[in-house]
Amino acid sequence: MKIVNIVIAIAAGLIVLLGYFFNSPGLHELRSPLLDWAVTLSGIAGLVAILNLVFGVHLKRLRENHPKKGFSVVILISFAVTLIAGVFLSPASEGFQKLVTRVQVPIESSLMAVLAITLVLAALKILQRHRNWMGFVFFLSVIFFLVLNSGVLAFTSEIPFLRDILSGLHQIPVAGARGILLGIALGSLATGIRVLIGTDRPYNG
């Protein structure tokens, strides 16, 4: 069984990968259904994981009288109500979309708002956590870009010298970001290749 899985993973991966570099029609014929199936299956995998979350984790907590049972009850009820409403009203209906815009958006936006204060509290201790050069530069950079974002330095755009300094300073995060993204690309490339040559096999457990 394990060998079959490895063969499927490597074959499907190579067909899709070669499609990026070679434009042959035959390859395209093979590649597009694989991509289409992958899109469909990743949606179904999300569905299966949600069913496991609802029935495998939270319903089991109710049966086992878990101390956090109340939390699970709220999740199960809200899931059931949303599912029933969605099936009857269909995702395009305004009423059903209110569940997202009037329930999910307020809660997540408020969470993001609460994060503002949490992040400020965490930022106070940057120099306690990272007592080195990097921590100190990070600390100064946060303060500088906060002031820059607030727009109070807008007056500098009228003074050429200051404008150039600011423009130069604007380039530093971009240069750093490129370096970091290039590094991440190399790591991501190596990880993907390991899966395609069969060294990493998370599907086989």
Next chain:
Amino acid sequence: MADIRCLICNRVNDSSAEHCWYCNTILPKPTGPLTQKEREKLANLKKKIAGAPNPDPEPHGDAPQKTPPESPAEEEVPDWLARIRRLKQAEDQGPTSGKPDWIEEEQPDWLAKLSQPAAEDTPNPHDAANRVAESKKPALDESLRIRNLPRETDEEQEFITNLLKPTPPIGEEDSANSSNGQLEPLQEDRVDDQSGQEFPAPEGPNDEDFLDVEDLLSDKENVRSDQKTVQESEQVLSVPTGKDLPFPLFVDNLPDWLSTEETETKQPQDTGDNEDDFAGEIPERKIEKGRLPAWLQSLRPGVTGSIEKISSETAQVREDDGVLAGIAGTLPGTDLSGRVLKTGDFTQELRVSAAQQKNAELFQSLLQPTREPKAVSADQNTAAPSEKLLRLFITILILLAVITPILAPGISAIIPVLFPTEVVNTLGTVQTLPTEKPVLVSAHFEAGLAGELNWASQPVLKHLVTRGVPLALTSTNVVGFAILQDMVTQAISGDPAYAKDKKVMDLGYLPGGAIGMGALVNDPLGTLPFTTDLQPVREHPSLGSLNSLSDFGALIILTDNPEFARTWVEQVDGGEADLPLLAVVSAQAAPLLHPYFASGQINGYVAGMSGALYYEMLTMRAGSATARFSAYQLSLLLVAVLIFAGGVVSLILAAPRPAKKKEAG
């Protein structure tokens, strides 16, 4: 050399044999010439034997005890073998020696034979009649004699049990233990404490020469006998010392605590006087209490009540009622009514010393089952009170900085005069879009940043609506397209001339992330064939003629994740689609999107609230951004100051204190 007799089953084996042929027991080695030391010992022993009275008193009226003829090899025979031979001869002289006469006279033959020790291996030619009787006896006796036979089957065991349940008349018990100074292996039934089943104790060999100390001990422990006269259950039987035992061989096997039990050899004194003493011939002496190991001592059942003294009647009783009424000479029925049989109450209670109790508790605490998961709040407050105060103080400060400008709109902010090029380019691109070509708006943001993106995108969407440009909405994450539809509805609300159902097409969720985007670039209608209410897109008036992405007027990306902006850039570049690319992003994505604008891959972008403010100022249409910019600016500056103060305090706290060190030094 004479053959070697097996000590266990008393059978004669060939001298060369090491193990008994019958019962596989190790045979005592034939002795070589005596060493000097052994000769002296033998001599001392002889003096003793010559001086001592005859240890085996003449049984009443029985044939005189013959001393076994000394065989020539005796001088060299070690004392233990010599003693065995002597005892053997004593036994040969009187098979029923040691048994009170009255048992023999009245006892029917079958009972006499049963209680006869099965030692008689060597056929006694004189007793032919007995031999015939014995041959009729079931093979049972054989199994009795051979001790180490493999266990009988259950039926045989039961058969043996029934047979072996003699009911010796009262008093017989005493004499059984008496006379020859050796304890006969008691026929007792050991009660298995747990199951309450009765099964015969492992038969000691009937050869009185051998005393199995374990049995003795177990006798002492678990004795339950109907007629036993015990003064005190704790009286310890005299455990013959290693010296008395004929076979030192076994002494060595004894556990230390037993073998050191009785060291000095006590000459059995003939008391003879106190009939009632237990074990008659065993001299009455104060027996030192056995020093048992702590674990055994604690395991010993607490004696909850002394076994009542059972008085025994020794008078002859003629049965006057019951089945045997009127017949003389019957075995007296035991009068059960008077007897109270109370077994030693085997309490399960362990007597545990304080130290043991402490150890047990220690183990208990160590093996405590894993803690049940307690419902612990996510904010398990391990923070100190000062931390809470600081948290409260900063929360209040920031809320004040946010709410005050909202409640008092008079507070003005520093409004920038020049506008960033990315915003200006975005305005220019939207201004020049053809009104008949639809604009594809693709969203990928979480509900958490919907508020900020709503404020940032409203000016752009209102601008498109006022120009009457048709919109096609899609999103690459599930939540995105519901929020996007709400934003467009809000943007249209200010312009009644814009017909939403004609101008806006909701293509719904585009699954597959980068794959979906790639597919959309190459074949929009094939990738998104239906609207969210399952209407075919091909039949839509303005979208029906789409073949590729280039047929769209522009692509506007709404995202909080710079990765997605980059993925769209790569797909559009890769697909060689020729259409303007604009982005409305959150403030957190701005620093990472700027390089794509700088390199011309994106025509322009609006980032966060400040971007929206610039766009509103350029279109001279005040919106939420203009209204709330002062709160935005004030709170950002306050946060910057707070972080700076926090950093300075951290540096001060962390700074080494040279001054103090000097004083201390």
Next chain:
Amino acid sequence: MTAERMLGFVVVLFTAAGIGFFSLKQIRAQFPALIRKIPPIARLKRAIGLSVEDGSRVHVSLGSPGLTEPASTSALVGLSTLHRVGQLSSTSDQPPVCTSGEGIFALLSKDVLRGVAVETNTYESYDPDQGWLTGITPFSYALGAMEVISDPIVKTNILVGNFGAEAALLSSAAERRQTFTLAASHSLVGQAIFLATSRDVLLGEELYALPAYLNYRPAHLASLRVQDILRFIVGAALLAGTLLRALGVL
């Protein structure tokens, strides 16, 4: 086939060949790899050891990367880390637990945990619900993962995968419980938040080196060597390209 795609194909072939070559036993024996120290990973190894000793649990969280996004490789690294942590803590009586915000990676984490249980003969203590999806959107996933982080039995958190702004919720919940947390994210937003809120952070490419530093498999160490070579090539290309571009040749 454009030059760029041809070059891309060469890069992929070079990487695959490099990983295979440096994984060979003779090469490893002859040229043993010497890699720099990363203090947060050293502290992680110690924390895993302490967790095994005091019978507490290790919590691995993969974030919510989409399968078809470039960030999905960070979750694959998270799964390799989960497998290695499962092996390291097989003597503990509390197997690791794994949370994620993407359906497919939740199912893959179940397979990985079952594989570890079979491999280390601890199948009787394997619970199929040790790996699960705590929420389908990033914020709902973070709220569900906060419940696991606040469980008193969890003493070590490894946040390896793709995180956005919800990273702040996870790291502040972990800091409030004073538990050891190693945080690494594919996205720059997650890295910036972890750097501000956690002590032990892996930046940028260090996330992809985690399995190699936990000596998971030879191929991971070989990957680091290939990445170093590619790094050198990209740097040289940048320098050469810049000079040529500045001189107007390119």
Next chain:
Amino acid sequence: MRINSEVIWLVISFILTLMVFSYLLGDNAFFRFASGLLIGVAAGYFTVVIIYQVLITRLVVPLMQGSTLTLVPLFLSGLLLLKLSPRLSQLGSPAMALLVGVGAAVAVGGTVLGTLFGQVKGALSFFDPIAGASGSMALRIVEGIIFLVGTLATLAYFHFGARERRKGEGRRRLATISVVLGKVFIAITLGAVFAGVLTAAITALIERSDFIITTIMSMVR
């Protein structure tokens, strides 16, 4: 104010916002209720959208239209459903293998063509021929040097290989400089991104506060 569905939804949003804001005072039952509600609603909404936009549009409709090729994803989807039962979950591994293989390929393809070449091209595009450069010449050169040094130093910082060093022997000078520069550029970049996140969070705080205040005022009026 006429009681209609919009008002009801407004009140619900108002209450949920206050429940989440109560977390500032410490974890409490209100916050956990809102958390549970979010997890349940999000999961339910995702399930409905997947049923409509993936199951129906990509499996059911093509099957009804007679596409036999769609039987393969249908079969693989069935295998995925077996993952729900611990005993049969191994039968679902072929579908997982396909997903992982395709996912890895998309990641590698996107990384090489999109990120690796995209970033290198982007870095090079910064140095358009000097003659055509806009803005002051000196500034462009300075920015270009800053840009190049920053990218290379950051890239070099992540170098994993180390050199055997004798006791007391320090790092080579060039390596030391590149590591220090790399750290500075990384710290500045992450500082800018963190400031961006703070800005977005504060904007969300302003937006939610504005919503609470306007709702209270509309209720009062």
